[in-house]
Amino acid sequence: MTTTEGVEVVVSEFQPLPWTSDLSVSVRVIDDEHKVLLSVYNDLVGSIEHRDPKSVADKVVKELYGYTKYHFGHEEEMMSKLGYPELDEHRRQHAGFVNRIAEIQKHVDGGQANLASLAEFVQKWIVGHIMVTDKKLGAFLKDKLPDGDFEFDAPAMGVVP
Numbered sequence: 001m002t003t004t005e006g007v008e009v010v011v012s013e014f015q016p017l018p019w020t021s022d023l024s025v026s027v028r029v030i031d032d033e034h035k036v037l038l039s040v041y042n043d044l045v046g047s048i049e050h051r052d053p054k055s056v057a058d059k060v061v062k063e064l065y066g067y068t069k070y071h072f073g074h075e076e077e078m079m080s081k082l083g084y085p086e087l088d089e090h091r092r093q094h095a096g097f098v099n100r101i102a103e104i105q106k107h108v109d110g111g112q113a114n115l116a117s118l119a120e121f122v123q124k125w126i127v128g129h130i131m132v133t134d135k136k137l138g139a140f141l142k143d144k145l146p147d148g149d150f151e152f153d154a155p156a157m158g159v160v161p
Protein backbone atom coordinates (compact mmCIF):
# COMPACT_ATOMS: atom_id res chain seq x y z
CA MET A 1 0.00 0.00 0.00
CA THR A 2 1.25 3.51 -0.76
CA THR A 3 0.06 6.85 0.56
CA THR A 4 -0.36 9.92 -1.61
CA GLU A 5 -1.02 13.09 0.41
CA GLY A 6 -2.88 11.12 3.04
CA VAL A 7 -5.01 9.20 0.54
CA GLU A 8 -4.53 5.48 0.70
CA VAL A 9 -4.04 3.79 -2.65
CA VAL A 10 -5.03 0.19 -2.14
CA VAL A 11 -5.10 -1.23 -5.67
CA SER A 12 -1.44 -2.26 -5.52
CA GLU A 13 -2.25 -4.57 -2.59
CA PHE A 14 -4.06 -6.94 -4.87
CA GLN A 15 -1.65 -8.89 -6.97
CA PRO A 16 -2.40 -12.25 -8.54
CA LEU A 17 -1.27 -15.09 -6.31
CA PRO A 18 0.65 -17.64 -8.32
CA TRP A 19 0.62 -21.20 -7.05
CA THR A 20 3.84 -21.95 -5.17
CA SER A 21 4.97 -24.94 -3.14
CA ASP A 22 4.51 -22.80 0.00
CA LEU A 23 0.78 -23.33 -0.49
CA SER A 24 1.04 -27.10 -0.86
CA VAL A 25 -0.66 -29.20 1.80
CA SER A 26 1.27 -32.27 0.54
CA VAL A 27 -1.82 -34.06 -0.78
CA ARG A 28 -2.18 -33.74 -4.55
CA VAL A 29 -5.94 -34.03 -4.78
CA ILE A 30 -6.39 -31.14 -2.31
CA ASP A 31 -3.68 -29.01 -3.91
CA ASP A 32 -5.38 -29.40 -7.31
CA GLU A 33 -8.64 -28.02 -5.92
CA HIS A 34 -6.86 -25.18 -4.13
CA LYS A 35 -5.35 -24.17 -7.48
CA VAL A 36 -8.88 -23.70 -8.83
CA LEU A 37 -9.77 -21.50 -5.83
CA LEU A 38 -6.66 -19.41 -6.42
CA SER A 39 -7.59 -19.00 -10.06
CA VAL A 40 -11.02 -17.62 -9.04
CA TYR A 41 -9.20 -15.13 -6.79
CA ASN A 42 -6.72 -14.25 -9.55
CA ASP A 43 -9.54 -13.63 -12.04
CA LEU A 44 -11.12 -11.31 -9.47
CA VAL A 45 -7.86 -9.38 -9.04
CA GLY A 46 -7.61 -9.04 -12.82
CA SER A 47 -11.12 -7.52 -12.90
CA ILE A 48 -10.83 -5.27 -9.86
CA GLU A 49 -11.16 -2.07 -11.88
CA HIS A 50 -13.90 -3.41 -14.12
CA ARG A 51 -16.51 -0.80 -15.02
CA ASP A 52 -19.34 -3.12 -14.01
CA PRO A 53 -18.31 -4.32 -10.54
CA LYS A 54 -21.71 -5.84 -9.83
CA SER A 55 -21.46 -8.32 -12.70
CA VAL A 56 -17.90 -9.28 -11.65
CA ALA A 57 -18.89 -9.68 -8.00
CA ASP A 58 -21.94 -11.68 -8.97
CA LYS A 59 -19.89 -14.12 -11.06
CA VAL A 60 -17.09 -14.47 -8.50
CA VAL A 61 -19.43 -14.97 -5.54
CA LYS A 62 -21.41 -17.64 -7.41
CA GLU A 63 -18.21 -19.44 -8.45
CA LEU A 64 -16.83 -19.30 -4.93
CA TYR A 65 -20.07 -20.52 -3.42
CA GLY A 66 -20.30 -23.46 -5.80
CA TYR A 67 -16.67 -24.46 -5.84
CA THR A 68 -16.05 -24.13 -2.12
CA LYS A 69 -19.06 -26.33 -1.38
CA TYR A 70 -17.63 -28.90 -3.78
CA HIS A 71 -14.11 -28.63 -2.35
CA PHE A 72 -15.16 -28.49 1.30
CA GLY A 73 -17.34 -31.52 0.68
CA HIS A 74 -14.28 -33.40 -0.57
CA GLU A 75 -12.11 -32.41 2.39
CA GLU A 76 -14.88 -33.33 4.81
CA GLU A 77 -15.38 -36.70 3.13
CA MET A 78 -11.66 -37.45 3.50
CA MET A 79 -11.64 -36.31 7.12
CA SER A 80 -14.66 -38.38 7.97
CA LYS A 81 -13.57 -41.57 6.15
CA LEU A 82 -10.01 -41.41 7.43
CA GLY A 83 -10.90 -40.52 11.03
CA TYR A 84 -9.45 -37.01 11.29
CA PRO A 85 -9.71 -35.96 14.95
CA GLU A 86 -10.24 -32.23 14.19
CA LEU A 87 -13.09 -32.72 11.74
CA ASP A 88 -15.64 -30.69 13.73
CA GLU A 89 -13.50 -27.56 14.03
CA HIS A 90 -12.41 -27.78 10.39
CA ARG A 91 -16.02 -28.20 9.26
CA ARG A 92 -17.04 -25.17 11.37
CA GLN A 93 -14.52 -23.03 9.50
CA HIS A 94 -15.86 -24.22 6.15
CA ALA A 95 -19.44 -23.47 7.20
CA GLY A 96 -18.37 -20.00 8.37
CA PHE A 97 -16.93 -19.24 4.93
CA VAL A 98 -20.01 -20.50 3.07
CA ASN A 99 -22.29 -18.44 5.35
CA ARG A 100 -20.19 -15.33 4.80
CA ILE A 101 -20.28 -15.83 1.05
CA ALA A 102 -24.07 -16.15 1.21
CA GLU A 103 -24.21 -12.82 3.10
CA ILE A 104 -21.96 -11.17 0.51
CA GLN A 105 -24.27 -12.48 -2.22
CA LYS A 106 -27.16 -10.64 -0.53
CA HIS A 107 -25.16 -7.39 -0.51
CA VAL A 108 -24.29 -7.86 -4.18
CA ASP A 109 -27.95 -8.55 -5.01
CA GLY A 110 -28.78 -5.32 -3.16
CA GLY A 111 -26.39 -3.37 -5.40
CA GLN A 112 -23.39 -3.21 -3.07
CA ALA A 113 -20.44 -4.62 -4.98
CA ASN A 114 -17.05 -3.65 -3.61
CA LEU A 115 -14.48 -5.72 -5.49
CA ALA A 116 -11.53 -4.57 -3.36
CA SER A 117 -13.17 -5.66 -0.13
CA LEU A 118 -14.30 -8.92 -1.74
CA ALA A 119 -10.71 -9.58 -2.90
CA GLU A 120 -9.36 -8.79 0.55
CA PHE A 121 -11.81 -11.16 2.21
CA VAL A 122 -11.15 -14.00 -0.27
CA GLN A 123 -7.39 -13.63 -0.10
CA LYS A 124 -7.26 -13.55 3.69
CA TRP A 125 -9.69 -16.40 4.11
CA ILE A 126 -8.41 -18.75 1.42
CA VAL A 127 -4.73 -18.25 2.08
CA GLY A 128 -5.18 -18.21 5.85
CA HIS A 129 -7.26 -21.40 5.81
CA ILE A 130 -4.90 -23.24 3.44
CA MET A 131 -1.76 -22.19 5.28
CA VAL A 132 -2.97 -23.24 8.72
CA THR A 133 -6.05 -25.45 8.80
CA ASP A 134 -5.63 -27.34 5.52
CA LYS A 135 -1.90 -27.83 6.10
CA LYS A 136 -2.70 -29.43 9.43
CA LEU A 137 -5.13 -31.73 7.65
CA GLY A 138 -2.54 -32.42 4.93
CA ALA A 139 0.01 -33.48 7.53
CA PHE A 140 -2.51 -36.01 8.84
CA LEU A 141 -3.51 -37.29 5.38
CA LYS A 142 -0.20 -37.55 3.59
CA ASP A 143 0.85 -40.83 5.20
CA LYS A 144 -2.58 -42.31 4.56
CA LEU A 145 -2.60 -41.20 0.90
CA PRO A 146 0.99 -41.69 -0.29
CA ASP A 147 0.07 -41.15 -3.96
CA GLY A 148 -2.00 -38.05 -3.09
CA ASP A 149 -5.15 -39.62 -4.52
CA PHE A 150 -8.56 -40.39 -3.03
CA GLU A 151 -11.70 -42.00 -4.45
CA PHE A 152 -14.57 -39.65 -3.66
CA ASP A 153 -18.17 -40.72 -3.48
CA ALA A 154 -19.55 -39.21 -6.66
CA PRO A 155 -20.91 -36.71 -7.12
CA ALA A 156 -19.77 -34.30 -4.41
CA MET A 157 -22.26 -31.58 -3.61
CA GLY A 158 -21.83 -28.25 -5.30
CA VAL A 159 -20.74 -27.46 -8.81
CA VAL A 160 -17.48 -27.10 -10.65
CA PRO A 161 -17.14 -23.71 -12.37
Ligand SMILES: [Fe+2]
Nearest residue numbers: 075129133134
Ligand atom coordinates in the same frame (compact mmCIF):
# COMPACT_ATOMS: atom_id res chain seq x y z
FE1 LIG B 1 -10.38 -26.84 4.55
Ligand SMILES: [Fe+2]
Nearest residue numbers: 034071075134
Ligand atom coordinates in the same frame (compact mmCIF):
# COMPACT_ATOMS: atom_id res chain seq x y z
FE1 LIG C 1 -9.11 -26.50 1.34
